[in-house]
Amino acid sequence: MVDDEPSITDMLEVVCQLAGVEVRCASNGRSALDILDEFVPDLVLTDFMMPIMDGCEFVKAIRQNPARQHVRVIIMTSVPEVAARRCKGESVVAKPIDIDEVLRLLVEIAT
Secondary structure (H helix, E strand, O other), rough: OOOOOOOHHHHHHHHHOOOOOOOOOOOOOHHHHHHHHHOOOOOOEOOOOOOOOHHHHHHHHHHOOOOOOOOOEEEEEEOOOHHHHHHHOOEEOOOOHHHHHHHHHHHHHHH
8 A cells, every 4th residue: 555645555555454454555656666586466556746766667567577466456545647648558446436446445355
């Protein structure tokens, strides 16, 4: 979970825990890459607009590492059209996030 808004990471962390999913949180792409050195998840939920390293730069860094290329990424943003253009080939969802959709994705990936 990567987002520079603590309220969003806190809320999504609770949702993940309720779904029985192990979760790690970071406030930007650079911090998230440090976490990925120790923990490779099945899914990354990342914000698009963040300081230090934005969502697209973060996803490009994930895709450049063969050990991380399989990780499913969902980019969350209030500007989905812009994110879809910049982050071609990645899943993009509009904010505000639909919690039911996040739970469905978590269950789908976990099974």
